[in-house]
Amino acid sequence: MSVLIVIPARYASSRYPGKPLVELRGASGAARSLIRRSWEAAMAVQGADRVVIATDDDRIREHAEAFGAEVVMTSEACRNGTERCSDAVARLGVSPRIVVNLQGDAPLTPAWFIEDLVAGLDAAPDADVATPVLRCSGRMRADLIADRHAGRVGGTTAVFGDRRQALYFSKEVIPFVPHQVGDDEASPVYHHVGVYAYRPEALTDYESCPEGVLERLEGLEQLRFLEQGRRILCVEVEARGRLFWELNNPEDVPRIEEMLAQMGQD
Template identity: 55%
Template sequence: MKVAALIPARFASSRYPGKPLVELRGAGGHGKPLIRRSFEAAQRVHGLDSIHVVTDDARIAEACAAFGAPVLMTSEDARNGTERCAEALDQLDGADVVVNIQGDALLTPAHFVEALVERMRGGKADVATPAMRMRSSEARMLQDEERAGRVGGTSVVTDSRGRALYFSKRLIPHLPKGSLDGDMSPVRLHIGVYAYTPSALAAYADTPPSELELLEGLEQLRFLTAGIAIDVVDVQPPAFALRELNNPEDVDPIEQALAEAGFE
């Protein structure tokens, strides 16, 4: 099975323009641009046959060339990372599985991606994505965020086969009194990494955005509204904090997480 990893990256982020080129210091205090750290995260994954950055911006392509990362250029039309991956399909050399490692998720553990690839092996799924069970204390923190009018993580609920029923930026399922009394909560936190078959990616690109996708701001909901099943793979959380670079104030905690993980 031939596995191609794609790292979608765009310069024109509404919340943090130019973030793929933001310098982030690692454990030794040495700064590297976000896109390089995301590429290095992909390099730590076993079983990938190729890794490419996918972008529409010459500045990102130039930065990638400086540290030797292959780049696939796409148009400016992609509305999200999945659409950008779909657009890059024609430039890949016969991949059986495409993995989307998001360009701002530089702390993605290798075992998350490896678990997805294993689920895809032998045609077991069309789309796969990881989730991890939240501690009750973490769920309470997200409840506090919701009460304050802030959106925290994305949660997911599944059927008995482990296929996604729904994703939401709200906490799901409903948590009645007593449901957070134990150490672990019923909430599963979705991690935004994806593995797709080329046919599922192509179908995604041919499907218009759904109302739910637009309301939630979650690209993966287009698969569900199109009738394409998403396998949710349970993974174990890493020893360090998982953080993404979405806003300038995320830089300090990400650099702390890089130091905790020992990434230079």
């Protein structure tokens, strides 16, 4: 097997319990669950050999199997999506070249984000992990800042070096920008898209390492790789006119439904 996509999904989210089963209405008014829309996004990826949903909850399993998804049951002890992906690979007994973690709260992820991600990791043999970053417009940056001011944990931002190696990820909006940025201007802020491509050995090592201090403070699983000294490649992706947002809080539901309507997606 070359590329395996794993969609980790848990019911007991501290910020939004039951989130994978939340229904989102598209342009026609038809409602489909968050986890189904994320699975459909994964199924559209060219070059993926297999797509599985990894969960520890029977409600999610039953729902996913009802719409035709392959499901692998994982341990309740998994602390985040990366650990759940590692557990899923072990339980499946497969040896893929690349494992992709498409988190179950990103139904607007275009297929080319993942395709570009896999190509980027293939082209960077010294990288252990790759993850997409999307340059924010002034409007998107302002939305991220507004979430923080309102006390909501919204999207994550990323900063990286000249060779695109990740320097840090934060739920704060970084870097600090001392000047105004117009709504339609490109800002120096990059939104981290919550998708990862791992080399299998990095994924195996991750699960055996303790939770890092920065990971615990920020609540960002990818920081464990940086604290281990592993290289994360940031792959810049293009929106191509598509709108993108992740479902982190209940307040994001109408925002994503509005985006689906604007893009004419059912």
